[in-house]
Amino acid sequence: MINLNIDGIDVSIEEGKTILDASRKAKIKIPTLCHHEDLCVAGNCRVCIVQQEGAKGLVAACAMPVHEGMKIHTNTMEVRRSRKHIIELLLSEHNADCTKCYRNNNCELQSMANQYRTGNEMFLDLVPEKNYTIDQSSPSIMKDDSKCIRCQRCVRTCENLQAVSALAVANKGGKMKISSFFEKPMHDVVCTNCGQCINRCPTGALIEVNNIDEVWEAIYDKSKHVVVQTAPAVRVGLGEELGFHAGSRVTGKMVSALKRLGFDSVLDTQFTADLTIMEEGTELLTRLKKALVDEDTSIRLPMMTSCSPGWIKFSEHIFPDFLENLSTCKSPQQMFGSLAKTYYAQQRNLDPKDIVSVSIMPCTAKKFEADRPEMRDSGYKDVDHVLTTRELAIMIKQAGLEFMEMDDQKFDSLMGDSTGAATIFGATGGVMEAALRTAYELVTGREVPFENLNIMPVRGMEGVKEAVVKIENPVEAWKFLDGVELRCAIAHGLTNAKKLMQSVKDGKANYHFIEIMACPGGCLGGGGQPIPTSQKIRDQRTKAIYEEDMAMPIRKSHENPDVTKIYQDFLGEPLSHKSHELLHTKYVKRERY
Template sequence: MSKYLVNLKINNIPVSVEEGTTILDAAKQLNFKIPTLCNHPDLSIAGNCRVCVVEVKGQRLLAASCATPVSEGMEISTNSEKVRSSRKHVIELLLSEHNADCTKCYKNGNCELQELSNEYRVGDHLFLDLVRAKDKIVDISSPSIAKDDSKCIRCQRCVRTCDELQAVGALAVVHKGDHQKISTFLNKPLNEVVCTNCGQCINRCPTAALTERNYIEEVWNAINNPEIHVVVQTAPAVRVGLGEDLGLEPGHRVTGKMVAALKHLGFDSVLDTDFTADLTIMEEGTELLTRLKKALVDGEKVALPMMTSCSPGWIKFQEHIYPNLLENLSTCKSPQQMFGALAKTYYAQKKGLNPKNMISVSIMPCTAKKFECDRPEMRSSGFQDVDYVLTTRELARMIKQAGIDFEKLHDENYDSILGESTGAAVIFGATGGVMEAALRTAYEIVTGREVPFTNLNILPARGMQGVKEASVRINNVLPQWSFLEGVELNVAIAHGLANAKVLMDAVSAGTANYHFIEVMACPGGCIGGGGQPIPTSPEIRKKRADAIYSEDEHMTLRKSHENPEVQQIYKDFLHEPLGHKSHDLLHTHYKARKRY
């Protein structure tokens, strides 16, 4: 449907924009920057911070440019006296209820309020300090997320994130007037509510009201203890995000530099979660084929569609919201936890280490992994399998602390063992990646041929649509897979829990006809994870995803079952997918949780 063009003037410059465009976006087209706080490209329009007000000729009231559509003949000033003084007032008001301990603040240097306050030279303490002592008590009940109400500016970006993108609703606005704040059901601590620990609220918080729980000091202590052997694993999405926190533009692949930096930091062994991503494909692929066999041949009642289990935010979402579908979740642990279990068993044996003297650290694009490593189920090695989880942002901070000139580092390779990977593993970092990797392997196992997609790129699984569907017809199968002959394998992919909810409602209602569903809790998959560099936007996530697929294209091996270390571990240690050892170390179970 074509839209009408609307003619208007901004700061005396004429411009024509499509009907329905906001004043803010129209001004952008003319390269006039209007400051914003409550506005975010991923979220609905709130219009509540009032920083973006502009003057419209002939109107008594200023207009919130983010929330006001253009109309014919409008004459707008983005920087009149009225606008400037109001905007400055708004910033001063926000600062008066904000605990502005900037030099000591975790977000110092990456805070939208600080930036605005600097731009507008707000420094004369016009207003009285309104920060309450009780708001300075930070909620650190969650192992993933810290909530500091004294830093909150009530823009409600977190509330909209939790509601619109994630359909979780753990955060909400409570009370009114001077007591209005962002809180949880009955003001309970974050670890006692439906929060999935996904951290998307952190990614969109303009200040330090929501931050990750950081474990940097704990990791430094481990590194600096000569008695302890510290292994570190890095998730696929970290290598396409880390650069953003170290001065590079979004979309840079920094795998080799990241490995070099980790070695500089003093980790004893720098290994790759991608290895266990490949392993996940072997285990999960086999699990899917087993479930299909039970359903199609043995006539057994098995839970289908099977659903991926790599994303701990998604897992906790299911435990809270769809406990009826827990059976559908693959029993495979996430790659992080598979890695943890193997590090303190297989790796320790091979290296002659006592797992008691090991600390296992993982670098994740994710805050939910901090919660996951703490789960009681995740101690199959006899120890806590993964001791500390750092986000991409925390790693960047350590690199800065160590004084490493990241951009000048020479690429280095992962250590061995548990360092080898394929292109199928790296695409785990983008939505649809697990599905694509699984199909590359499963199709080949069943038919003996490569998947029928050019250059192994399964394009229907890629891209940023909220829910993607694909079907693959399986023909000319190998004899032992004859029950799959002619079967049309239906798969679906969702990223962002609000999209997952759409699929889950369909599955619960029995109207979905899928065999396999991939869900990632975060928009865009792990590349948009709650531990990735701030800011985030659809454009930034697109660039990170492009980088992930380019990383895949540059790998020699691009199918999980071809990973030589994976083949080796089955020969030496695990023996077979879904075997006894796998069951003990690589698989887990889930528990139903209440909504409140």
């Protein structure tokens, strides 16, 4: 342990930690901008400067390792004056038209400017000097350079956390800016639309493309029947935007709010998550049978999940040789979309052209996914509009709803019922766990041999997780799996995904089934979730997801009565012709650069 003194307070902290870590331990707040706990240290914004006795100049608390006997002062005249200067410098480069900004009231620069009472002594306004551009080409992410403070959080996110490197620093000096790879527009650059950059942007330089107005328009259009689906992770994140602490489950209030907003039917993506398990589980078992029994060498294993559109686009760019390994299942959002305009329309006696299908997602890549040309199997655009958790919160505020006071309501029927297995889709390892709960039972006739169905080895925040499930005494139809050890792997965050896939590609790993989610922590840490997102917040949302699962009366996808019903009434059976038509898809090879 290293002992140091900050503002007269003695602190002990492990070696290798920084002054910033120590100050937090001592409950002394040092402001930061470029620092983000998910990312490596940058030390480039300099607002965290403090005085270290004996050091030349001031030091950046986020980048300076502690050492024995250090004496730090965080609030001297010099520190305060310098910090104010730095904030004023940032503001001078920044388009501070706050009232028109999407991040107004949730902007780290704005709150810092407010604290330091910047104003009259401002430096020259540099904004007119700059040729700032707004890139609106992407269906998911909007990049406004005039709001950028060049902290490079997005660059580090894209490179270190996601191994994508769509965003990069270009030029130097006064012309230095955050650009895209080869300055390509966001639409053309190799970007997975994951939105993790948005989640870490301290200002409004990176935001999701807003679709709120289109949704209001559809709601107000009397000739339209507007259905809405909500992803599992939304219900454990939405509360944060509306006054609840992180990790609050607000499912019932969210349903009430959606009904009050005027949606004609409030349904659940979790229904199609359960359906995904039926389709994907059957696909896995079929692949295993073809590979193990029929010895069909054209069958590609490991099979990989396909729920995460960020991951899908990543693999299309980076691992195009593995597209046949991807499950052909559409994501739950897109399964829902195509069923909304076929099955739902039929059952409700509606003309699908009058149905507007909206989804609420923790994700920005879902906006891109809904736009994919493959996603029109109903004969229409399967999902018309995708809103992030944040956008839904804005609609709720716009409608003047007192969210915290709302009563709990249930999803509408037909495509609104789901199981605990679907809920955990929102957490890393959740799809794997849901699939195992169902597949194991289909094969053996017994429940998975884990206490309370909780398959702990696939849970948690480790970057790459592995699990082996041994199949013993299967039922007659699956006899060939007797004694087979089903080897599974799970990765979340694209850097981890790349690591895992590389080991598969190099032949170093031998799995049957892989779950990959593009975002750290899975969908609950998605790019469309409330800002800020941190490890602590992801942990709280995870806890909430598993609580929600435990609270569900049914916790296995194959026991969802609505799923049984849709197979009886409409689809026939998993992997039927109809389900292939509506619930499965193809992938396209994309360029690496």
